[in-house]
Amino acid sequence: MNFQNLKGELEVFYNNHGVQLAGINFPPKVELLEQLKTKLENKIYDAGEYFKIIDDQEQESYVLQCTKPLKAFEQVFLIDHALSFRYSELHTAIKQVDRLKNILKYCNKKQPLFKIDKVYYHTEDFDEMALETLKDVKPKVDTLAISFFGNNINSIDEVVNFLNNNKQIKAIWLNGNPVADNKDELLLSIEEQCPQVELVDLSFTKNATEWVIRYVTADFDTKKANSQEPLNYLNLSGRNVLKLKSVKQIANWFPNLRVLDIQNTKLNDLEDVNAFFSLLPNVVYLTCDLEVEDVLYELHKTNKLNAIAPYLRLVNQRDIRYESYTPAKEEHNDIQFIKQNLFKLTGNYRLLTSDQMDESAVWYLMDELGSSIQHSDTPNVNVVPFLYLPNGKIDDDAVAYSILFPIKDIHEQPIFRDYLPGVDEAKFRSYRLNVWFDIPYDFILNGYNEYKKKLHNLKIVEPELIAKPIEYLPLENIKVITDLEMVTKHLTLPYISFTLDLDEANLVFFSAGVHDDLNQKYADKFINQYPHEYAIISKEKLANTIQSTYGEVPWLQETFNLQTQLPLFMGAYKTRELQHLNNLWIIKPPNMARSMDMVVTNNLDVVLRLIETGPKLAQKYIERPLTLRNRKFDLRFIVALKSIEPLSVYLYKTFWIRISNNPYTEDVNTLSIYETHFTVMNYGHKLTQIFMHEFIEEFNKEYYPHTWEKQYESIQYMVRQLFIALRTHQPDMANYTKNRSVYGMDLMIDSNGFQPKLLEMTFSPDCNRACKYTPTFYNDLFECLFFGVENQNMIQIFN
Numbered sequence: 001m002n003f004q005n006l007k008g009e010l011e012v013f014y015n016n017h018g019v020q021l022a023g024i025n026f027p028p029k030v031e032l033l034e035q036l037k038t039k040l041e042n043k044i045y046d047a048g049e050y051f052k053i054i055d056d057q058e059q060e061s062y063v064l065q066c067t068k069p070l071k072a073f074e075q076v077f078l079i080d081h082a083l084s085f086r087y088s089e090l091h092t093a094i095k096q097v098d099r100l101k102n103i104l105k106y107c108n109k110k111q112p113l114f115k116i117d118k119v120y121y122h123t124e125d126f127d128e129m130a131l132e133t134l135k136d137v138k139p140k141v142d143t144l145a146i147s148f149f150g151n152n153i154n155s156i157d158e159v160v161n162f163l164n165n166n167k168q169i170k171a172i173w174l175n176g177n178p179v180a181d182n183k184d185e186l187l188l189s190i191e192e193q194c195p196q197v198e199l200v201d202l203s204f205t206k207n208a209t210e211w212v213i214r215y216v217t218a219d220f221d222t223k224k225a226n227s228q229e230p231l232n233y234l235n236l237s238g239r240n241v242l243k244l245k246s247v248k249q250i251a252n253w254f255p256n257l258r259v260l261d262i263q264n265t266k267l268n269d270l271e272d273v274n275a276f277f278s279l280l281p282n283v284v285y286l287t288c289d290l291e292v293e294d295v296l297y298e299l300h301k302t303n304k305l306n307a308i309a310p311y312l313r314l315v316n317q318r319d320i321r322y323e324s325y326t327p328a329k330e331e332h333n334d335i336q337f338i339k340q341n342l343f344k345l346t347g348n349y350r351l352l353t354s355d356q357m358d359e360s361a362v363w364y365l366m367d368e369l370g371s372s373i374q375h376s377d378t379p380n381v382n383v384v385p386f387l388y389l390p391n392g393k394i395d396d397d398a399v400a401y402s403i404l405f406p407i408k409d410i411h412e413q414p415i416f417r418d419y420l421p422g423v424d425e426a427k428f429r430s431y432r433l434n435v436w437f438d439i440p441y442d443f444i445l446n447g448y449n450e451y452k453k454k455l456h457n458l459k460i461v462e463p464e465l466i467a468k469p470i471e472y473l474p475l476e477n478i479k480v481i482t483d484l485e486m487v488t489k490h491l492t493l494p495y496i497s498f499t500l501d502l503d504e505a506n507l508v509f510f511s512a513g514v515h516d517d518l519n520q521k522y523a524d525k526f527i528n529q530y531p532h533e534y535a536i537i538s539k540e541k542l543a544n545t546i547q548s549t550y551g552e553v554p555w556l557q558e559t560f561n562l563q564t565q566l567p568l569f570m571g572a573y574k575t576r577e578l579q580h581l582n583n584l585w586i587i588k589p590p591n592m593a594r595s596m597d598m599v600v601t602n603n604l605d606v607v608l609r610l611i612e613t614g615p616k617l618a619q620k621y622i623e624r625p626l627t628l629r630n631r632k633f634d635l636r637f638i639v640a641l642k643s644i645e646p647l648s649v650y651l652y653k654t655f656w657i658r659i660s661n662n663p664y665t666e667d668v669n670t671l672s673i674y675e676t677h678f679t680v681m682n683y684g685h686k687l688t689q690i691f692m693h694e695f696i697e698e699f700n701k702e703y704y705p706h707t708w709e710k711q712y713e714s715i716q717y718m719v720r721q722l723f724i725a726l727r728t729h730q731p732d733m734a735n736y737t738k739n740r741s742v743y744g745m746d747l748m749i750d751s752n753g754f755q756p757k758l759l760e761m762t763f764s765p766d767c768n769r770a771c772k773y774t775p776t777f778y779n780d781l782f783e784c785l786f787f788g789v790e791n792q793n794m795i796q797i798f799n
Contacts, residue, residue, distance in 0.1 A: 003028060013037045016392040024384040027073040027405065036076045036403065040388045047077040047404065051415060053372045060106045062372035064415040070406045079370035079383070079402040083342075086360050087599050090339065090672040097331050100338045103371045107341035112438045122222040126151070128176075134162040139169065144222045145199075145215075147173035154178035156189050163194040170212065171199035171220075187240075203240040210253045230256045233580035237287075238264035242275040251281055258311075259580040261287040267295065280309035287316055290328045296320055297327055317668035325667070336668070343605045344435055345371045347402065348613055349385045351394055359596045361613040366402050373404075375436055376416030380408040383417045428566045435605045441574050448571020458551035460728060470643045471737045472788040473506060473526060481505035483512070490771045491778040507786060511764045526738045526786055529763070530641070532730040533741055536722065537763045539617055540590040549725035554755050555718045557620040561590075562611050569618050573604055584621035584666065589614055600677050602668075622757055623666055626749040628690070628698060633659040634679045634759060637745045638770065639719060640794065642785050645734035649723050649797040650784060651716065654774050657690040691773075706754055715747065715756045720797050722758065740785045 006014050014021070014033065026032075038044065050070060054063040082103065085093035094100065124143045128150035131137070135158070139146055146169055153159065156179055163169055172190075174180045180201065190197050191205045198205055198212035211225055217235045218224035231254050241247060242265060251257065260283045267273050276292070286296075286309075296312070297320045299305040305312065305320075312320075317336070319325060348361040364385065365371065373383060386403045387394070419436060423429045430439065479499040482488060487509060488498055499505050508527045535545040543559035552558075560569035576583045587610050588598040599610060600621055610616055625632050638652035661675040670676045675686075696708045727733065744765025748757050770777040776793070783789035790796075 003030065003033060006030070006033075010034060010037060012392070016389050017386075020386060024386065024403075025382070029073060032073060032076055032405070039076070039078050040401070041390075043078075045078055045080065047079065047369055050075070050077070051369060053368060060109045061374065062106060063374060064369065064372045066410045066413055066415055069412075070410040072406050072408050075406060077404045079404055080367045081364045081400060081402065082367045082371070083365040084400060085363055087363065088360070088672055088674055090342075091669055094335055094338055097334050097338065100342075100365070101334050103365065103368055104338060104341045104345065107344045108337070110436065110438045123147070123220070134158055137162065139166050141168065143169060144225075145169070145171035145173075145220065148177060149173050150176035152177065156186055159186070160189055160193045163190065163197055167196050170197060171215065172197060173201055175201045202238050204244055206243050206245050208241075208244050209246065210249075213250065213253070230254075232256045233259040233261075235261045236265070236279075237261045241265060242267075242272045244275075247275045248278040250279055255282065257282050258284045260285070262292070263287055263289055265289065265292070267292060277308050280312065282311055283309060284311050285314050285317075286312060290316070290330070290332065293318070293320070293328055297325070314666055314668075317666075319665040319667035322665045322667050322670075323663055339668075340603060341605075343603065343609045346609065347385055348609070349387070349400070350613070351387070361597075362400070364400060364402075370402055370404070373415050373417050375419040375433075377418065379416045379418045380410050380413075381406050381415055381417050382421070431566050431570060432608050432611065434570070435608050441570075444567050444571045445574060448568055448575060451568050451571070452552075455547060455551035458547075460549050467646055470646065470648060470788065473786050475787055475789075478506050478786075479504055480507045480509060482509040484509065486767055486771050487778055490775060491782060493779055493782060496782070513763065523738070526740065528740055528742060530644070530733050530736055530739045530741050532733050533641075533726075533763070535730050536726050536761045537743065538590065539588065539760055540615075542758075542761065545729045546722065546725050549728045550721070553721065555721070556758050557622060559617060559619045562587075562607070562616045562618055566611070569607075570604070572620075573607075582621075582623045582666075584623050584671075585618050586621045587616050587618050590617055591615070598678065600671050602671075622748055622750050624751045625664065626703075626751045626754065627664050628657075628659060628695065628702070630663045631660045632664040632677065632679060632748075633657055633690075634746055634748045636765070637715070637747070638765065638767070638781075639743045639745045639761070640781060640785055641723065641741045641743070643737070644727050647723060647727055647798050649719060651719060651795040651797060652770070652777070652780070653793045653795055654692055654770065654777075656769055657692070657695045659688050659690060661686055661688065703754075711749065711754055711756070714754065716795075716797055718747075718756050718758060719745070722761075723797070742781065742785075 003014055003018075010030075010033065021033075026036075039046075050066060050068050051064050052067055054065050056063050082096070082099065083093060122142050123145040124139050124147070126137060126146070126148050131148060131151040131153060133155075134148075134153060143166070153174065154177065159172075159174065159179060163172065174186065180186060183201070183203075187200050187203055187205065190200050191207060195207045198208040199215070204212060213234060213236070214227070214231065215222065215225035216239065217231060217233065234250075234254060234257060241250075241262065244250075257279075260279060262276070262279070265276075265288070267276055273295070280286070293315050296305060296309070296315055299308065300320050316328065316332075318328065342365065343363075346363045346365050348363045350361050366383075370383065373381070381404050383402055383404045386401050388399045388401060389395075390397050390399075420429055420432055423432060431444075433439065476495045478496050480487070480491070480496055481499055481502055481504075502508070502522070506525060508522065508525050510528065513529060535541050540561050543556060543561075546553060546556050558572060560566070560572065562569060573583060573585070583602045584600060585602070585607065586598060586600050587607055589596070597613070599606065601607060607616075607618060627633065636656040636658065638655075640650040640652065642648035642650065658679040660677070660679050662670070662673065664676065699708045699711070733739075742764065744762035746759040746762070748759060749755065750757055767777060774780075774793070780791050780793040783791060784794040
């Protein structure tokens with residue numbers, strides 16, 4: 001961008017905003033810059049003079065129509081923001097429910113990116129053929145389902161006769177015909193006179209069997225309906241299911257039932273209530289009407305829920321057993337709709353000052369005009385966020401807008417913008433468009449299945465453990481150079497002194513990474529870092545190191561680099577969705593610590609949009625972590641690597657407990673609440689201190705007969721496997737016989753089988769707490785690593 005010879009206030013405005021203007025490719029035209037400055041200073045919103053919003057109810061879409069001709073790069077318009085928030089504020093940010101619901105009302109409808117016609121087996125379609133009689137209709141002998149939608153059939157008797165003449169038919173659609181105007185009479189007549197029929201339009205008949213339940217759950221696929229494959233999910237929404245003669249057999253037909261959708265089903269009398277309760281013995285996740293949720297909550301309050309639904313965890317994605325649960329209000333469904341669809345229309349930006357960048361992005365929703373602009377791969381306008389700085393800096397007077405400017409000549413025609421500007425197929429454009437468009441998933445699922453098969457078939461023989469001497473320093477006259485104050489303060493071994501001269505030092509112990517050239521230049525010195533150890537201390541490399549050695553392991557959650565493995569992640573997400581499994585994922589940047597910029601979500605749209613805010617990893621969230629005091633916790637261990645060959649690794653005996661402040665729950669309303677789902681409370685949050693001996697005592701008491709001693713063995717096994725993977729993946733590390741390293745290892749424990757789960761490995765971890773509560777920490781560490789002196793605080797993993 002080249003604005004020359006600017007003077008006065010316009011020059012000041014450009015100096016304050018030039019970096020932003022260059023970043024958004026603002027057209028280099030002085031007249032347009034002056035126009036932008038004037039509109040910002042005077043808060044001029046004149047887009048309504050040039051555009052109007054059309055509510056196209058037939059296409060279920062808003063359209064922004066240009067009403068006056070516009071030349072490319074000659075006008076700029078301000079667009080206000082209806083909502084602005086950080087992700088952690090999402091739950092409390094949603095205030096104007098009616099307004100937001102109206103802006104988003106068409107967002108739950110996706111257009112197919114590529115049109116693919118679905119084939120329905122054993123189904124015949126006679127829709128909208130102006131039929132007035134069924135006398136001449138001859139269905140095939142293997143037809144199980146038949147549709148007469150949108151015809152002129154008006155005789156119930158004729159329908160009954162047709163069905164009795166074609167007894168193979170189990171499902172019939174008659175909606176859109178005069179005969180369906182009296183739905184109750186039609187359903188009753190078919191139930192009484194055609195007992196083989198199990199589905200009439202949306203309603204089960206009272207004669208319905210296991211077949212029709214499988215049929216509707218499989219999205220009307222007769223092939224799957226005839227399968228005896230175990231199902232963990234049933235969609236019984238609006239099906240009149242409680243009136244079935246065999247309703248109390250459903251739990252027996254589907255013993256693996258864990259996820260149940262029974263919306264639009266009323267509990268009209270005691271018989272309905274009992275029928276409903278018969279469905280629940282194994283259900284974990286339930287979707288139902290709010291009135292039904294209230295019934296279940298009352299049962300919980302009177303301690304009767306466990307007798308009816310012992311495994312029930314979430315109702316409408318809410319935890320009715322959670323201590324801060326409150327009965328749902330009418331607007332609850334509206335708020336959930338907003339949360340589910342909000343990220344289809346939000347934009348984002350990060351605040352950047354001269355000395356730091358925001359830890360997390362700011363998300364915003366444009367007003368009604370801006371939000372009505374549809375997507376096109378060939379847009380005619382650019383719409384970008386812009387932060388107006390009236391005082392020349394980010395302060396309380398700074399205001400965020402979006403600005404719109406034409407990039408083509410526009411006449412009286414619809415306005416389009418590119419929802420993914422600058423994103424090409426190398427960055428998975430077609431996949432990321434899934435936020436707004438349905439994409440075919442067969443190719444994605446096939447690719448993911450092949451990937452899983454490859455991991456499953458990977459068999460690596462563990463390398464032989466070689467016994468050879470390990471090099472150590474002598475126990476005299478050792479000079480240490482370090483930039484860590486905790487080391488100079490707590491390392492008190494009598495044969496060690498400190499120096500500031502790198503050439504003079506025998507032992508280098510730096511907090512930051514040592515460059516490879518320094519490693520080579522000072523190869524005669526002992527150094528506290530290995531070349532290539534990024535293979536485990538980099539979040540994005542850790543999973544690859546483990547998987548390339550073992551394939552899948554139970555101690556690492558499924559992990560994907562969204563910059564390189566987005567199709568695989570989408571395959572994993574879709575697979576879980578199709579199998580109705582928990583789909584919570586934690587999205588985290590590969591280069592930040594202290595839980596910064598991490599998001600927990602089960603919304604694919606959110607994941608795909610988070611990619612815009614910087615590199616991200618997606619890792620399957622541990623939805624049922626082991627808890628202490630009903631709170632989520634993780635454990636920090638210090639791991640010391642003495643040698644790669646022979647493999648020599650130690651765990652420091654003392655470990656540290658980090659615990660969340662709020663009781664743990666999967667309740668959807670808590671997913672953006674930091675103090676429920678994260679455990680790092682050292683920075684700006686209330687910190688609960690639990691000492692190791694307290695933790696072990698409580699652990700043994702709460703989880704008896706499982707013991708901490710047994711749990712610790714499984715953690716040691718995990719560490720052993722990790723470093724075998726490192727050695728296998730980076731064999732050159734064995735050449736560095738004077739190198740050592742100290743890592744922070746964070747882990748959680750899955751309540752399913754008490755399986756430890758590795759979260760991350762950190763180079764040069766913060767050891768302040770270690771020194772505070774174990775003053776000999778650095779003495780123990782240095783003696784073991786550099787001088788070969790064993791002590792009781794260093795637990796050897798390899799003998």
